[in-house]
Amino acid sequence: MAVLSLIVLAGLWLLTTVSANKTPRPPWPEPIDVVELLLPPVISRNETGACTAAVNPRGTGCIGQVFNEFQSGDFTPDGDHVVVNVEFIGASSAPDPASIYSGEQVILVKTDGTNFSNGDPWKCISCGISASNAQSLDPQKDYPHVFRSGTKVLWGHNILVCGNILVSSDKCKPENTYIYPLYWPISADGSGPGGVPRELRLHPDDEHIGWSSFTSAGGQHAYFGRLQFNPSPSSGDTLAPRYDLVDVSLLMEPNGLAPIMANGNELELHDQAITVGELRGFSGSGDEITYIGSPREANNIDVFAVHLITGAVRRLTSHPEYTDPLGWSYDNGWFVAMDTRGTDRQMWMSGMRMIPPVIDLITVTAASSTRNNGLRRFFQPILIDCYGDRGDYFGQQINAGGNGSNGAINDPNWNGRADPAFSYDGTKIVYWQALVTSPSCGGANPLKCPESTAEGGRRYRAMLAHLKRRKPTKPAPVFKVPKNIPWAIPFPPGASVPPQYILPTGNYTLKGKSSGIAHATLIANPSTGDFKTISVSYKNYSDDNGDHIISGFESVTSTKIPGENPWMNHLDWSSDLKQTGVVNATKITSPGGFQMSIDAMVNIFSANGTLTTTIDGAVYRQPANGT
Known part of the structure; x- marks a missing residue:
């Protein structure tokens, strides 16, 4: 099955005259070149001054061999830069100018082979910002995403803003850059701690945002809201200038269909049930929300899309392996999914197809957990056209062109992570990987830990895929978000999650x-x-x-x-x-x-x-x- 799943691969469009109401034939494979992006120099010791002039003559910082919060994100609008979350270590003490290259920071990395004016193929856009320009900075700094304006960056629970200046510009400097925390008011009067969003994703309109949030009972719900700048908040536990999450909707259909329902003594399966378990992002135009949803087949965890207005649900992936992070092309034609397909990680429990998902009422959480071994993900990047998996078409592994050796682009010990991203013109894809590391190998774990071939022994890397035959495309028009999502539940401060349908025993x-x-x-x-x-x-x-x-x-x-x-x-x-x-x-x-x-x-x-x-x-x- 694993071999079969990769026989038919993604590639250039075959269809030119297929009517709009028909799904085209799957595309053929296409040539893809994959290279590793350059990052700051690496040191092995985190001691004051360890980042010496010998290691970095320009005094622009060093990073460590291991950093579990490393992440690459989106391209800037010009396609020449990618936003990346790193940790600088070994900086000199103040007042040395190099002292600003310390701790978790967000940088831009060049993708066109050139350097910034500082002589590096990267530049830090959060380093050196004064405390007055970054009040109440939230410690959650993950999933970096560049706004389509190119002037802002979502950085975990923060937004970095450079006025009307592109963050990639030399004019974007610490003195005119601000970082504002996010605040999600959940109490009726707006007081106290806010809600705890996770894995936030920007809508293409730069105004709306989606996120998930855990519950205390071992579950999670997904939400959609609007970003509103609040220059002088008077309530809540964050009183510095901030971005509030307002006009929030709970992505749940009131009294809607459940995936499995009882009709007398018969069970009914409902493929159009909206079950946004974990929000994964938006389509290229923003007309659909993508998410991990209730399985259609037993133990098979897939990604779905639901239309913001109609509530129509599409199943995007169906391979019996596990899919999770994904990113859409701006022209809406393709998506990249991080998936375990080809590894056989999940086939022992999900390989038998078309079993109705009845036992998943118990097994779904366990089935979605076995795809990992601690921090090891087993993911590889898969390119799939916008119609998704179908028949024997299960996409093209982007990095399949290597020889599988230690450090190769398809070395199975280098695991793909969230989130992959397309360039605006659709000709490039960036994704990142982490090398399996103890305790996911070595010690009590029977898997031996591999040696890193990356620069300085680094155990993470950002990869750039060039889609060689593709011609640049233009982004699809951005979908206009309605004031209220017709099928969702308004969720103002003080609201609570309503009870959901429970299948009777x-x-x-x-x-x-x-x-x-x-x-x-x-x-x-x-x-x-x-x-x-x-x-x-x-x-x-x-x-x-x-x-x-x-x-x-x-x-x-x-x-x-x-x-x-x-x-x-x-x-x-x-x-x-x-x-x-x-x-x-x-x-x-x-x-x-x-x-x-x-x-x-x-x-x-x-x-x-x-x-x-x-x-x-x-x-x-x-x-x-x-x-």
């Missing part, structure tokens, strides 16, 4: 769209109200005209320990499924079943017994414990 049938039937039993945990056990038996079940016919039995029991971390999952799994049709497959647990424990915030795999999927003779086994 009991015994149900689920009829296959093409043939067969499934019988499901849902049992509740009386102490938590969650599902404790879900069991499903299938007889000649098919939803796709008999291409995949499922028979057999699967059952999962969840054990919740009172007072335990809500992100901890303990599953006892029993499976004996067979599939015929276009493939012959099985999904089978060992005698005594398969018991798995995993913390969704840590992602260290631990199991007893086995769960194994076999597809046309190809056997996919679970990862080793600790990996």
Whole structure:
């Protein structure tokens, strides 16, 4: 399956005369060159003055070998620069001018092979800003994104502003640059601490923004709001000039469809249910919100898109591996997804296709956690056209052109991370990778830690992909955001998340769209109200005209320990499924079943017994414990 998934690759458009209501044939592969971007010089010691003139003669700072918060972000509008989050170490003490190159900072990196006027292929845009120009700076500094104006940068829970000057310009200097914190008022009177947004993504209109936020019960919701500058706030715990998140909507449809609902004693699957679990960003024009949603197939975590006005839902990815971060081209024609496809990381649990996602009412968090081993992500960048996965088309691995050796562009020990980004003209893509590092290797972990071939032994790198045959395109017109999203829930300060549909426990049938039937039993945990056990038996079940016919039995029991971390999952799994049709497959647990424990915030795999999927003779086994 892993080989099959990469046979048909993405590339140049084949279609020129396909009507608007038809999905075109998949594109052919295209030539892509990948190079590593230059970053500041590397030192191995974080001591005052360790960044000497011998290491950096221009006195513009040094970075360390390991920095877990390193991230590259968007291109500037000219396509010649990428915004990057770094940590400077070993700076001299003040009043040495080089003392400003210290701590976590945001820089621009050249992508055209030239240097800035300082002689470096990079420049720091947050270094040296006075305390008066950066009051109440929020310590959360991640996911850097450049506004389309080119004059602002979203930097975690902060916005860096250089007036009307492009941040890439020499005229953008510390004395005319300001950094303002973000504040999300959630109390009715606007007082006290604000809400805690995570992984914020800019809408293309430069005015709106989307984000996710964890709940105390081990879940999260997604939100959409507007940025409003507040020069002199009078409430809240951040009283310095700030950007407020206002006109907020909870991205949830009131009384809307749930993915699985009961109709008497029958279960119904609803593909148009809006389930924005974790917000991933926006389409190139901004007409759609992209997100991780409820699975359409058992244990298969995918990215979806929902239209801001109509609420129409599209499934963008369907490969049985795991997809998460992604970035759209500005012309709306393509997206890059960071995906485990080709690695077989998830195939042992999700490789059997077209199983309805009934057990996912228990297993979804665990299924979305096994794609990592701690900080190791197993992601590689996949180029996919705007119509998404379909048939045997699962995109083109952007960095497949290497030889797989240590340090090569496709070295499997270098894992892709969030977020990839296109240049405005669509001819370049930037993404970044981290080299697997202890404790995700070495010590108790059976995986040996590789040596870094990057400059100075650095264990992170920013990569630039040139789409060699592409001609520049223009960004699509930016979608005008309505005052209110028709299908979402207004979420002013003081609002609370309304109750959502809960599938009642009991015994149900689920009829296959093409043939067969499934019988499901849902049992509740009386102490938590969650599902404790879900069991499903299938007889000649098919939803796709008999291409995949499922028979057999699967059952999962969840054990919740009172007072335990809500992100901890303990599953006892029993499976004996067979599939015929276009493939012959099985999904089978060992005698005594398969018991798995995993913390969704840590992602260290631990199991007893086995769960194994076999597809046309190809056997996919679970990862080793600790990996």
